[in-house]
Amino acid sequence: MQIYFTNDANNLTLQKSDYTGGDSVQVGNGQGLQISKTGTPKISTPSSTFVLNNILLVPEIHKNLLSVHQFCVDNNVYFEFHSYYFLVKDYSGNVFHRGYLHDGLYQFTNNSSLPQAFSCVRSYEWHRRLGHASAPVVNQVLFLLSFPIEKNKTHNVCPECQMAKSHDLPFKNSTSISLHPLDLIFTDVWGPPSVPSTTGAKYYVSFLDDYSKFLWLFPIHLKSDVERIFLNFQTYIEKQFDRKIKAIQSDWGGEYRRLNTYFHQNGINHRLACPHTHQQNGSIERKHRHIVEVGLSLLAHSHLPMIYWEDVFHTATYIINRLPTPVLHHKSPFEILHSRIPDYRFLRVFGCACWPNLRPYNRNKLNFRSKTCIFTGYSLCHQGYKCLDLSTGKIYVSRNVIFDETLFPHNPLSP
Secondary structure (H helix, E strand, O other): OOOEEEOOOOOOOOOOOEOOOOEEEEEOOOOEEOOOEEEOOEEEOOOOEEEOOOEEEOOOOOOOEOOHHHHHHHHOOEEEEOOOEEEEEOOOOOEEEEEEEEOOEEEOOOOOOOOOEEEEEEHHHHHHHOOOOOHHHHHHHHHHOOOOOOOOOOOOOOHHHHHHHOOOOOOOOOOOOOOOOOOOEEEEEEOOOOOOOOOOOOEEEEEEEOOOOOEEEEEEOOHHHHHHHHHHHHHHHHHHHOOOOOEEEEOOOHHHHHHHHHHHHOOOEEEEOOOOOHHHHHHHHHHHHHHHHHHHHHHHHHOOOHHHHHHHHHHHHHHHOOOOEHHHOOEOHHHHHHOOOOOHHHOOOOOOEEEEOOHHHOOOOOOOOOOOEEEEEEOOOOOOEEEEEOOOOEEEEEOOEEEEOOOOOOOOOOO
């Protein structure tokens, strides 16, 4: 494309807006010059007036330069060059202007000049020449070529790059803050694991309060159980805290599509993560990872088989809700939600040996008062411990339990 260059905005009537293209001007000594404005002014001579389309204001250039080809197209004329002068004529032979040679250049005026501009460089073309390289790489090459690198310039979107290199955009830190419990509940379904649990569960559904970061976990056999679990959870939680759930955030899985109509009918804002964008439900996703990591650690230490994942995940959730966290200014979710510090003395090592008081269960006065059991977690319905009798598979819930937290009765070699 042929264009014109000038260094003085007062000589020509230019557009008021800044130039936003990706072009730059390379001069004869290799220096790159920036373009600041564009315009379509007129240049007057004693005998004629000419139109200059697509003129560029280059403040650092030291002479006004015209493209002969573009000048002829814009004004329907031609140039006739002689040894010491030139003529501008129309195609009938009429002379519109006579100019002279000065310092080796044909010019309309007698202004002197220093460097000579000869080309206009497009960074977008260099982007293509360099195999659709990224903007920092293109800028580095232009720097090596002494072309100007304009900062904070907007560049055209490259369709080829979008087709070949499309990827996830970075996520900004969320600025959303819940001011009260139940303002926002995150929920998601985890599973299935490699084996069902001891109760036959293949999944669990979890609910996370955004305000307190308190977590509730419910094992389920089928994903369709989520609707029933949520309705029971809503009744319980709203009754306990005398507040209504305002918003639910989930993915668009089938288990939550069934609930979508219910949410709208009951004034609950159903916030959805974009398809294949689990990061938007990142709070509950991170809790999944935390539960699994704590649960696997407890299983590894207790030597219990994977079939006990339901018990160990319940225990992991119980512990996580009582752990101080920097997110809550080093308070625990339990403390934020219940306004009191949890009883850490109640905690015991998962899978250790325990001896519950079994005297109330005895049918014979000569039966032993207790037997060796395995501690498998905390009862959610009682202020007590769950003790597993491996010989019968029965679980006793009791507050009267003696523990040996150094002994782990389960034999890892047993089937």
